[in-house]
Amino acid sequence: METQGIEALEPGHSRSLRDFEIGRPLGKGHFGRVYLARLKTASSFIVALKCLDRAAVEKNPNVERQVRREIEIMMNLRHPNIVRLYDYFADEKNLYLMLEFAGKGELFKQLAKLGRFSERRSAKYTRQVSYGLAYLHSKNVIHRDLKPENLLIGLNGELKIADFGWSVYSPEESQRTMCGTLSYVSPEMVLGQPHGKAIDIWALGVLAYEMVVGEEPFAADTRTGPRHFVTPVAQSFITSVSRAFGGCPVAHYSAAPSRTDRAAGLEDTTVDPSSQYPGHAHIASRQPDEAIAAS
Numbered sequence: 453m454e455t456q457g458i459e460a461l462e463p464g465h466s467r468s469l470r471d472f473e474i475g476r477p478l479g480k481g482h483f484g485r486v487y488l489a490r491l492k493t494a495s496s497f498i499v500a501l502k503c504l505d506r507a508a509v510e511k512n513p514n515v516e517r518q519v520r521r522e523i524e525i526m527m528n529l530r531h532p533n534i535v536r537l538y539d540y541f542a543d544e545k546n547l548y549l550m551l552e553f554a555g556k557g558e559l560f561k562q563l564a565k566l567g568r569f570s571e572r573r574s575a576k577y578t579r580q581v582s583y584g585l586a587y588l589h590s591k592n593v594i595h596r597d598l599k600p601e602n603l604l605i606g607l608n609g610e611l612k613i614a615d616f617g618w619s620v621y622s623p624e625e626s627q628r629t630m631c632g633t634l635s636y637v638s639p640e641m642v643l644g645q646p647h648g649k650a651i652d653i654w655a656l657g658v659l660a661y662e663m664v665v666g667e668e669p670f671a672a673d674t675r676t677g678p679r680h681f682v683t684p685v686a687q688s689f690i691t692s693v694s695r696a697f698g699g700c701p702v703a704h705y706s707a708a709p710s711r712t713d714r715a716a717g718l719e720d721t722t723v724d725p726s727s728q729y730p731g732h733a734h735i736a737s738r739q740p741d742e743a744i745a746a747s
Contacts, residue, residue, distance in 0.1 A: 467541040469548065472501060483508045483515070484546065488553065499538060502549040509547060519547070522616045525593055533584035535604060535614040554604030554612050563600050568666030577603075578660045580611040585656065588613075589649045592623040598655035599636050600662065622648060635670045 475488035478500055489501035509516050526537035536552040556562075559577070563569065569577070581603065588595060595602075595613060602615040618631045625648030630641055638654035640647035661669045 467539065468543065469546075472499075474501070486551075489550075498553045500551040500553045502551055504547040504549070506542060506545055506547050518617055521621075522619065523549070525619050525621060526616050528591070529588070529593075531584055531587040532610060533580045533612055534587065535612045551614075552612070554614070555607035556605035556609065558601060559603040559605060559611065560600035562605065563663065563666075569663045571664060574660060574663040577611045577663060578656065581613065581656055581659065584611075584613040585652050588619075589652070592621055592649075593619055594622050594627065594649050595619050595652050595655075596627075596629075596631055597633065597636075598652055598659060599633050600659065603659075624648065625650075627651075635668045 471492055472489040473492060475490065478486040478488055480486070484502065484504040486500050486502045489499050491497045491499070504519065509519055523537065523540055526535075527540075530536065535554060538550040538552065540547070540549050542548065581598070585595070585598075595616065595618070597615065597618040598613070602613065604612045604614045606612055620627065620629075626646050627648060630637075630644070634642075636655045636658050638647060638651040639645075641651055658669060
């Protein structure tokens with residue numbers, strides 16, 4: 453059951469902005485900014501402090517509900533390929549989220565700078581995102597907005613799923629909300645059909661294509677064009693794909709780690725492999741080789 457109001461999310465212990473040394477800004481969004489920050493009581497503990505305008509959030513019930521849900525979901529996630537929410541607190545002006553600092557920034561900026569990635573690098577990133585998705589899906593969480601802007605690169609080069617603003621807890625395949633970035637959404641969502649975890653797998657496929665090719669398959673060039681439309685050609689394509697798969701084109705996909713990855717010691721031990729199965733024939737027959745998996 454969802455609690456009501458930002459006040460219901462405030463932790464029992466006391467924390468304030470005075471506990472931090474605030475550094476350079478890392479980014480900004482619709483309702484606030486993100487800063488590099490360090491805890492004064494632990495000088496080596498660096499975080500990304502997300503500061504949300506409390507009045508703006510509470511003014512819109514939908515936004516308030518979205519922020520509350522993001523916090524509730526992220527506080528229960530622990531995975532190396534998912535940005536961690538350490539804590540949260542509030543004062544009269546702002547709501548603060550203490551997020552894991554990913555030192556190498558957004559995947560989107562790297563992709564925009566280089567144009568595209570090598571197949572080896574793309575395979576590595578795709579695999580890491582799939583591990584994060586497998587963990588989320590094992591907890592019945594759907595991200596719903598997977599794209600380069602919402603993927604961060606850690607200090608060791610590992611990819612981390614971030615920005616859970618559109619995420620939802622959904623044990624059933626019954627979601628109907630149209631959300632996310634249109635060039636990444638699945639056919640079911642575009643066609644207004646019930647959908648579930650498989651929409652994240654569709655987005656992962658679009659991401660893999662964009663990393664290798666340097667362009668989105670259903671929209672404009674990543675470096676110059678808009679990201680929020682689906683072309684008539686893409687609309688026709690996803691409609692035909694939907695019909696070919698009986699109305700649910702990606703229902704058979706899974707984000708489970710492969711046997712090759714498990715053999716290379718890259719298995720996500722937080723997910724029971726026996727509970728995940730890559731049911732699609734193309735996925736089963738086209739796993740990355742052991743050399744790539746170990747890179």
